[in-house]
Amino acid sequence: MKKIIWSLLGLLIISCQEKATVETPETKSEVDYIIHEEYSGTEPTKPEETELYKPVPATVTPAKNNAAPSDAIVLFNGNNLDQWVGTDGKPAPWDVNEEDGFFTVKDKSGDIKTKKEFGSIQLHIEWRSPKEILRDGQNRANSGVFLQDRYEIQVLDNNNNDTYVNGQVGSIYKQHIPLAKASVPTGEWNTYDVVYHAPEFNKAGKKIKSGTLTLLHNGILVLDHVEIKGTTPYIGWPKNEAHGKAPLRLQDHGDNSRVSYRNIWVREL
Incomplete structure (x- = not known):
């Protein structure tokens, strides 16, 4: 037993x-x-x-030298700011150099924004700081690219010019430190290539999905699908008020930054 x-x-x-x-x-x-x-x-x-034949992807014709592909919306064609307005809704007051195909921040004139509103996008934009160095820290060639009018990618001349790293060039301002500083020499043209997915909100206005952003600065990955935690204020925590599509906005920092922009286009995702 x-x-x-x-x-x-x-x-x-x-x-x-x-x-x-x-x-x-x-x-x-x-x-x-x-x-x-x-x-x-x-x-x-x-x-x-395991072979699929539908849906068939759309055919997009690429272009050379960072020019807009066939399905892009061109926001600056080198000649005028017809796609932009000031924050007061009046014609954009920044200075256009038609001969060389760029425009420059007009000091203390205010930010400018696109007439068209966007959600999730692929964005290409080129910018440069002036060759003449006038200031240091956050006051040297400071501007910003605001997605949906509220989420800032920092534009700044950081060459031999240290500042707080969550506010340096290529950062999501006060939120994400870039993986690398990939700037070209002062006075030369930088490129930003952005893949942005907008946040989502429910009917009650509560955020149910954060936005995300990937940034290549001069072809170098500096932000890798990072979470946007909310707005990017100079003082205070990120805020998450419900919103839909909104303009792309460029910043006049108000310190004679003289940042210039050119070759701006988006593809809606």
């Missing part, structure tokens, strides 16, 4: 161990946890069973 009891206990222990082995996540293969739901069911046995 004792042998039978001990045998049963042994089988019970083995059974429990096997059950624990099956139910413990750490012991399962990594593959079991990364397979998506659409890949469940009977394993395909023919290559054509």
